[in-house]
Amino acid sequence: MIQLTNVSKIYPNGARALVDVNLKIGKGNFVFLVGPSGAGKSTLIKLLYREETPTRGQVQINSKNLVRMKDREVPYLRRNIGVIFQDFKLLPNKTVFENVGFALEVIGVAKREVRNRTLATLELVGLKAKETAYPHELSGGEQQRVCVARAVINNPALLVADEPTGNLDPDTAWDIMELLYDINKRGTTIVMATHARAIVNKMQKRVIAIENGRVARDEEKGGYGYDA
Amino acid sequence: MKKKGDMATMLNSSGYIFRETINSMKRNPWLSLASVVTVMVSLVILGYSIFFLANAANMAKSFESELEIGAFVQIEYTPEEVQDLKSQIEQMPGVESVTLVTKEQALEDFGKTLGGSQGNIVSDVGGTNPFPDKLTVKATDPQNVKALASSLESNPGLYKVRYGQDFVDQLLKFTQWLRWIGFGVVAAFGVAAVVLISINVKMNVFSRRREIQIMKLVGASNSFIRWPFLIEGLALGLVGGTFAAVIVGLGYNWITVYVQSTLTFLPVVQNEVLFRQVSMGLLLGGMVMGALGSLFSLQKFLRA
Numbered sequence A: 001m002i003q004l005t006n007v008s009k010i011y012p013n014g015a016r017a018l019v020d021v022n023l024k025i026g027k028g029n030f031v032f033l034v035g036p037s038g039a040g041k042s043t044l045i046k047l048l049y050r051e052e053t054p055t056r057g058q059v060q061i062n063s064k065n066l067v068r069m070k071d072r073e074v075p076y077l078r079r080n081i082g083v084i085f086q087d088f089k090l091l092p093n094k095t096v097f098e099n100v101g102f103a104l105e106v107i108g109v110a111k112r113e114v115r116n117r118t119l120a121t122l123e124l125v126g127l128k129a130k131e132t133a134y135p136h137e138l139s140g141g142e143q144q145r146v147c148v149a150r151a152v153i154n155n156p157a158l159l160v161a162d163e164p165t166g167n168l169d170p171d172t173a174w175d176i177m178e179l180l181y182d183i184n185k186r187g188t189t190i191v192m193a194t195h196a197r198a199i200v201n202k203m204q205k206r207v208i209a210i211e212n213g214r215v216a217r218d219e220e221k222g223g224y225g226y227d228a
Numbered sequence B: 001m002k003k004k005g006d007m008a009t010m011l012n013s014s015g016y017i018f019r020e021t022i023n024s025m026k027r028n029p030w031l032s033l034a035s036v037v038t039v040m041v042s043l044v045i046l047g048y049s050i051f052f053l054a055n056a057a058n059m060a061k062s063f064e065s066e067l068e069i070g071a072f073v074q075i076e077y078t079p080e081e082v083q084d085l086k087s088q089i090e091q092m093p094g095v096e097s098v099t100l101v102t103k104e105q106a107l108e109d110f111g112k113t114l115g116g117s118q119g120n121i122v123s124d125v126g127g128t129n130p131f132p133d134k135l136t137v138k139a140t141d142p143q144n145v146k147a148l149a150s151s152l153e154s155n156p157g158l159y160k161v162r163y164g165q166d167f168v169d170q171l172l173k174f175t176q177w178l179r180w181i182g183f184g185v186v187a188a189f190g191v192a193a194v195v196l197i198s199i200n201v202k203m204n205v206f207s208r209r210r211e212i213q214i215m216k217l218v219g220a221s222n223s224f225i226r227w228p229f230l231i232e233g234l235a236l237g238l239v240g241g242t243f244a245a246v247i248v249g250l251g252y253n254w255i256t257v258y259v260q261s262t263l264t265f266l267p268v269v270q271n272e273v274l275f276r277q278v279s280m281g282l283l284l285g286g287m288v289m290g291a292l293g294s295l296f297s298l299q300k301f302l303r304a
């Protein structure tokens, strides 16, 4: 489903974030990206939803070439990719319902359908009771659930997450991981960059370690692998 | 296929776009006001310039079409001398007819055009009759008017010779100037209006940058993201244009009525079609300024 071929990314300031990366990630996979700070994890994630394009090499998702893709095609790519961030990126003056429904509203889905699907998705992430709350009235974990709901409401084939538990306490982090586990079970491919050692070790999923922009390790049912 | 999808998107989203347009105008009320006012000022000037030029052209035409030369007789000439002069001119080649408008008649006519006071016009205009005797010389052929006028000019009995072309030339020279100055002023205000609208739109883009970021993230098309801003610019321009059309329309109406009741000899253009065209033009002009303003501020962002 995802294929990176000889991908290098050098930022305009000269920072070599990725060097000659080759990767294949199959449909329905759950993949952790680990590695030290500055290794290039976020950069790799950004290549996947075409926030960035590689300096060299090819990125393909579902046999679509993201490098050759025209800018105006990017929105249609993103409708099939959910993105979750460490800092949630919720709109503070919109309710939970509006924040989640927003993702459908702005791609022109009819009102009634927005309503039905938003309610169903809030049910999925366990936030139905908080429908009318504003982000500042929610705990960090709840805010991240809203972000997850917004990312998956359009049933994307791929969900990418950049340190989704980075701002959460361990218990809450586990709640989110269970949610992602369920979403993955329903067939969504998940790529998640993280520093959460306990989570990676416990989940026993594929682990790709990045160091200095290169793939240093890639194992099925791997562990976090760095000493504390 | 994508095109069709976008159409459906637009339909489903019209409510959203409308709401956002209103919200963004509320966000910077003073800047919105400034934008509207500059659009309005530039278009008001444009509107009046157009009407003025139409009137000047109309006036030029009505003078041009006349074959008449106005020859003003030296003020100290006696009525007999005037009669002599008249018959002398009647003999000149190329002259079809000569009619005399005496100073008394001229004064009386002037009194009529003023309409108002029935009393003593001479005292109204300052004690003495300021009008000279005037000979209206009709040429046989428009081609002859200029030559005839210059030979009349050398006649010692006449102190001033006026003919249509002379006036028309001056008028045209003046309208030429006016056209450039009007164009310059309109362009300056137009540019200011576009700049203000673009600042307006840019500020709204800035204050909504989080929302835009998320819209892009979840796959909103660029046109969808742009629409509210584009419509905002258009709306600002259209409001300015509407005010301008109303001001120009009412103002011109008022001026026409005023001119026609006081200076009845001036031909005033009262053309319904022109009127409608100018109003539509002003509305359109406002929208164009709005669209330009938005496009300038939107072209840079919203690429990927």
Ligand SMILES: Nc1ncnc2c1ncn2[C@@H]1O[C@H](COP(=O)(O)OP(=O)(O)OP(=O)(O)O)[C@@H](O)[C@H]1O
Pocket: A011, A012, A013, A015, A016, A017, A035, A036, A037, A038, A039, A040, A041, A042, A043, A044
């Ligand atoms: N927009 C950018 N412009 C310039 N350099 C950048 C940019 N983003 C990242 N970098 C550089 O690229 C390298 C990789 O950064 P990246 O954010 O991908 O690391 P990371 O693995 O996500 O780190 P962390 O675990 O701290 O989030 C770093 O050296 C960073 O300074």
Ligand SMILES: [Mg+2]
Pocket: A041, A042, A043, A162, A193
């Ligand atoms: Mg990172």
